[in-house]
Amino acid sequence: MTKLHPTPNNKDFDWKEWKELSKLIPEKGWVWQNVRTGSAEDGTDWVEQQIYYDMLYTFRLGALSPYAKGLLNGQLLGTKCAKCGDITFPPRVNCWTLDCKLEITDWIEMPLTGILHTYTICGFAAKSALKKLPFVLAYVLVGESKTAIANILKIDEPWHTETNMPVIIKFANEEDRVGNIIDFWFEPDPKWSPSPMNAEKERIKKLCEPVYEWVRRLKR
Amino acid sequence: MPEQQQVYIAGGTTTPFDYPVNLQIEELVANTIRQLYKDVPNFHLKDVRDNGMVVYSHFSVHFAHQLTSYWILHDHLGLVGVPHFRIDNGGNTGGSALYAAYALVRAGLADVVPVIGYELMGSVSQSKGSEFIAIASDTRYEAMLGANYTNYYAGLARIFMEKYGLTEEDFAEIAIKNKNNAMATGEKAQHYRTVGKKLTIDDVMASRLISYPLKKWDCCFMSEGAATILVCNEKYAKQYSPDHSIEITGAGLSSCTIRAGDRYAFPGWTEKYGEGYPGLGEFAACRHSAEVAYKMAGIDWKDSHKQIDVAEVHDAFSTSEFQIYNALGWCESTTPKQFIRDKMPMMEGEIPTNPGGGLIGYGHPVGATGLMSAIECYYQLTGLIPREHKSTDNEVKDAEVGLVNSHAGTGTSISNFIFKRV
DSSP states (O other), X not given: OOOOOOOOOGGGSOHHHHHHHHHTSOOOOSEEEEEEEEEOTTSOEEEEEEEEOOOOOOOOXXXXXXXXXXXXXXXXXXXEOTTTOXXXXXXXXXXXXXXXXXXXXXXXXXXXXXEEEEEXXXXXXXXGGGGGOSEXXXXXXXXXXXXXXXXXXXXXXXXXOOTTOEEEEEEOOGGGOOSSGGGEEEEEOTTOOOOOOOHHHHHHHHHHHHHHHHHHHHHO | OOOOOOOEEEEEEEOXXXXXXXXXXXXXXXXXXXXXXXXXXXXXXXXXXXXXXXXXXXXXXXXXXXXXXXXXXXXXXXXXXXXXXXXXXXXXXXXXXXXXXXXXHHTTSOSEEEEEEEEOOTTSOHHHHHHHHHTTSOTTTTGGGTOOHHHHHHHHHHHHHHHHTOOHHHHHHHHHHHHHHHHHHOTTSHHHHHTOSOOOHHHHHHSOEEETTEEGGGBOOBOBEEEEEEEEOHHHHHHHOTTSOEEEEEEEXXXXXXXXXXXXXXXXHHHHHOTTOSTTTSOHHHHHXXXXXXXXXXXXXGGHHXXXXXXXXXXXXXXXXXXXXXXXXXXXXXXXXXXXXTTTTSTTSSSOBOTTOHHHHTOXXXXXXXXXXXXXXXXXXXXXXXXXXXXXXXXXXXXXEEEEEEEETTTTEEEEEEEEEO
16 A cells, blocks of 8 residues: 555644643734824825734644654654665655655654855844844854755854854753754854864954944844 | 747836835735826736636735735725736746746746736735745744844855855945946836935945844845736737747746755755855755756856856845856856856946846835836846936946846745846
């Protein structure tokens, strides 16, 4: 018989508990806020109205759930195809090689080490991350993975980040983990030391200075 | 049975691109159609009703605070009964909508297909807007990091920069080229409207760090606006614009991974281009879609820069425009470093790129962007620059063959078209 991803029985979920949890984050839907009117110099009328709208998303991770449970346990789970042998992290629950015909892959534990493939030093980012600026977003090849994964590299002096530097994976404290990518980050391998300062590193350091200042003001 | 037809563009226009534009979508789009009635006097929406379809090009439901917002447009234009659908393909929405119209006319399923693109992005704060756009990255892995597309692109640029020995200044050349070209385009271009002066390499280098190697002036800005382009068969092209039509002689559309990290060694690319390509620094979907379009138009990938007179490409960032040159094959007979230092994509160079200003100079209201690029290229090939631009400083005289590029995600969907003067 063809192996498919199993569809769990809905009876296995505790809906009542989930409903109670959702109530703690009340949704407001469309909520009227403000109106503002005026006329441009040429007499053209304008009206602006502010209306609030929100939603609470539930992400159901389905076949990816072992990956998320792994994060909660402080493990990185990747996938391996039994047919072609390709290993990927982030996981792919079906193989990407066309000849493997979407073979359902096996879970494997990844080592907590990797090589930094490329990176950027962020001087601006999404609202939720502004206070962490400047931070390094790095694409890292974890273990034998044929894919790179993006995550934050925690490094004291971001301008020292280098391609091909070895990194280790660090996890948040167990009580803080949520089964999401934000449970872990990269740090330079303690055995690694950066190459000396050079013109580019000096330049990046200089570009970072106003960012540090801006974030200091933001935090006040 | 419908028969295969040659495909033409007989007209096109954009609204001014700005942030915000203070108009709703139906007024914006009505403005483009009324302008088309003026520019192409023989055009009539009744032809669309009788022998056509409408393809709407719109990216984000989140920005529109409205599902299926093109339903509002369609009956506002007086159209009922006429087939319509909307294309969303990220930043390549405009290119993909043009591709859909091309396919419809090519297949003989429709004779006149206006492609109508629009985006209002000022409905939310700029930071919320960047966050909305980042929802097009894999929300389970990438968006949760607090990064947005500028950060992803900067990461891809870093490895490209290192691979080819490029500097921040090399990228800044591209940024100011596009900003300054937009000064000749005039009041429809966002840079002209909001900054209104030429910039220098020093300005770019001194601007705020966004994500190394990108600074503020290396990036396009959030914009609003609309564009309509008139795709049709030969009969209508002759009827509408006997002196101002171009033929679409090549059209390619390709795809790559949603997460840039997944293209490090993707089997589909390794089989096609060998180990190590594209990696994270190259846009394989751009190369592939260009190869398809070039082949249709009889252009050789490696010699393409000699056979194309003008190009409008998707410069969301100065760095990505550079990566696009490479993917289009323009650096094959030289090196990326030499290509820019020889000023090849400048107005005076061999292949002027983004003379209209591109996204950095003209603006990037997502659903309208690819169409703006196509319309600017159409103007260049039909001698309409003096009519459409503030000055002819950015006119590529006697251009015969043009390239239009539209680009999405982190290079996740890319289209390329070859236009030919008729």
